[in-house]
Amino acid sequence: MTVHDEPPALVERDESPVAPATEQLSAQPPQVGWLPADFEATGPPLGVGATAIVWPARHVLDGRSFALKVWRRPFTDDAERQRFRREIRQHVTLNQVSWHIVTYTWASEEPGGGLPWIGMQQHGESLEQLQQRQPVPLEEALVLGADLLAGLSAMHQLKMVHRDVKPANVVAEHGRAKLCDLGLALDLSALTQDNAAGTPRYLAPELLDGTTRPSRRTDVYAAAQTLRTIIGTDVPEPLEQLLTEAASVNPADRPADAGAFERMFRQACGALGHRLVPPLPAPSSTPTSQTGTTDTTGSEEVPARERDERPARPRWRTLRAGALSAGVIIAVLITVLAMDGDVTNLKVAPNRAATTPSATTPPAAASTPATSAPAAAENTGSPPVTAAQLPDARLAPPDIAEDDTPVLLPSTKAGRCSDAVRGATSTGDHSFIIDGTVIARIQTYYSPTLQQACAKLVKADNSEMRGVPTHLAITLCGDANSCDHDWNSYPIDAGPVVVPSHDGCISWRASMRDQGDTRWLLRDSTQRQGCL
Template structure:
């Protein structure tokens, strides 16, 4: 990806130290903000993405949505601007590692550590959901750990507002954004993402932290997606890891295929996680398993292009024909699924 041109106005305020990450839409740099003498992260829209109207609009939406959330478990947006027309965002710099890096080093985490991280994630999601924002791409890469071990949710590049009549929706009907392995079944079927979809992704993270693997495996992204729609999740205990019964029950609730059967409040999930930390033998609060009112629209059978962020272990483009999709999903989901790398 071409390097952005940092203007004199920008360099008077920010000194670029080094690049720290990049994707299809943007590059992130570690920088020093001169006026406040602090280290920050600068996210710059890539020149290639700048030529795409959808990428520019999504980058601008990330700015608007990120500015609405103020919470210790959300990476804070500090400022924004443009480099001769190319937009950039300035975030707090997290001096630590991503949850992905932590899992790569340790494979799986001790139960108490996983519970602590999951509580932070639940608190961050509660803050986002309180202002009617759905993250839509919760995964280990987008959870950053600071040097104190506090987890913060990052990258609202695929987020959407669910406020009534809110004119901030960029995803067209039949387009699915997210990462295979962390997408909720209803999203794979083409329904709109809701807070319940984020709760499912959180359940996947909890499962992965404890077992070292995703709830389902597949030889391809297509097979993985099909399994999430068609098959129930294996219980935590089937992985051979000893966990409290309440934790097994909570994870199973978060990973329910029916979004109406999942816990409806990230705050309550955080409270349940704390209870499990403090008293593992205490039963899970019964209200967590109460059916929630369905907020997703019924699935439609449509021709769909599925733009998906593939996980690091598998980066490729796959096309699923109508015949394959119908056979695998028994009439559910889209007629055409196209998986394409789309990193925001």
């Protein structure tokens, strides 16, 4: 196998990519002292490679957590620096089109002789770690597999190849997955025949002789082998046939790219009776860098609010309203300008046409006003927020399918907002009332110190549905319409869900089925809170 000329991906046990002799430094044990200034490790390395170590780290100034990829030594030539910059540019480009690529936050070349590093969103654990702990249930494995293919499809659409797809390079949290480690990724135009790199177990056989160029189909092979590892040995038909074709020794037998593979994968899952949730929309904002990084503006900036310090359970998903058509956005903004707090039953959401309530759907539930969030920490000089910038939970992915059935996500562990967001205090208790009886409440919390909001959807104490599994759906949106959601069948509550909120301005949406799962008691009930 020809030695590659790119920084290797995370090296884990005997499946390591081969590194050039000049970079064989992995014998040196990881040292916390190698972390850049202003960061402290919060645990052992997440991955150890020949050129870099990925640490779970906290920024000592603002307390936020990152997965910090730190190079083992300073750059010695311009080629290494260009590879580093290319990896950052690929992250930024991909984050603009897909949620399913691990989120880049900031980076530094450390030109004064320090160690270069890239900060990324800390996102759960790898699929390899999941499998080592216990087998992943089939339904969850299928969702994770579809997410992996969605991320890889985004790369292929932009004419990039990953070159090291494997379970260790896919991270998962609360049943959704992201593709990570772009250290070996290249543009198709930059590939030559001497580009054999990756992990042998997942490397397409035609690459082993070092004379074949990597391609989308070699990524498809690695993805198929990864999916088989996640799903296990008992793969049902017709999924077994698809994975066999995708991992064929003959490249022509495989799907042409990850986009085609993803469509075929979803069709096969549908034939098995598994309706997969759609890919999540991409973030809306472009990450920032600190002084001395690849940011060419030269200004010193605080890192983008990609992920704040909190327990791992809540999900945080950034959503882009730009995915909507211009007409839908205009209609939404007209409504936003006119709305006064409660916007119950307004159903404008991407990928789903508004549906007419069925005859069994009761009138919209009455509700008590929610209290406003407290004033946030002083932020002088901030520009006023316009209606177009206000959080709007109606723009988040739908929790009700086109056939009027609930959309489900893998179940999450319950918890308290006071634990999910340290120092958060109550900012509202919004009741949903049907026939004079409170059936559920939205409880909201906010921490001006961490600039995070949290919410839960809780069944009323005296409700006949309390303790009985019924469908609950809560979506919470904050800054830049960064949204977190929890949709499933729960006996008591859904959440906590956590989002960034600069000044306590949030929007939430709730849906709820009855105990017989025959009708919607709440249907896309939406409100904005704490916004001036």
